Amino acid sequence: MPADLQGAFRALADPTRRQILMDLSTRDMTIGEVAEQFEITRGAVKKHLTILAEGKLISVRAKGRTRINRLEPLGLKSVVDWFNYFDNFWDDRLNNLKNAIERESRNKHNV
């Protein structure tokens, strides 16, 4: 359904952008406030915020001469949903791993 998952995954690929998302999870922030938390220029931060917005991971609303950036839960959710495709897969595989470990454990005790 979300045909633009690419934008979200692309946005998540950069560590600075992931940190911005974590920062925004505590409170909404202006571009300047976000920029304060990093050593790169405000211009660079602005670019990161633009990419996050393109990926629908944040939304921006103008307030006077500032822009308030806000985390968008629906955007994050769409990414998590992508991983649901593997649910059956990793349940099985993780169970196999668990079983293998237990078997290994039993073997050790029986030696």
Place this chain on the structure above:
Amino acid sequence: MPADLQGAFRALADPTRRQILMDLSTRDMTIGEVAEQFEITRGAVKKHLTILAEGKLISVRAKGRTRINRLEPLGLKSVVDWFNYFDNFWDDRLNNLKNAIERESRNKHNV
């Protein structure tokens, strides 16, 4: 704990690599078998598989002259775990959204 989450997120940023992961969720495959599913060269697919392996999203084992690529559930899980950081956040936000919609709905009916 997974200090190298960057490798995983980097690997997930490319659509071809995400498709490879989905393909590998059905069965383990050699490099050649994976390459058959795309129009790019085998060399390019090999690079993608290397990046996926660096991100711990797949593992590779040699078998004769072939290399069997296998999806790694633990690698995928480490990425999903990163999103848990936002759990409280988006639960609240999504509930607010839900409430807002219901409130809106009631208003309409009461007009």
Place this chain on the structure above:
DNA sequence: TTGACATGACACCTTTTGGTATCATTTTAT
């Protein structure tokens, strides 16, 4: 042993990224 098969390893190319620096524009406060 010898050719075909499956990869590995490079060199090379173009586009995208992440950054910087600079200048224009919009608002606010005095």
Place this chain on the structure above:
DNA sequence: ATAAAATGATACCAAAAGGTGTCATGTCAA
């Protein structure tokens, strides 16, 4: 009205990405 504040918009750069093509290496099968 005007200077300072917050951001928008560009041009420019070096490095990383995603591809291709070519040649070397290891392996199987006859």
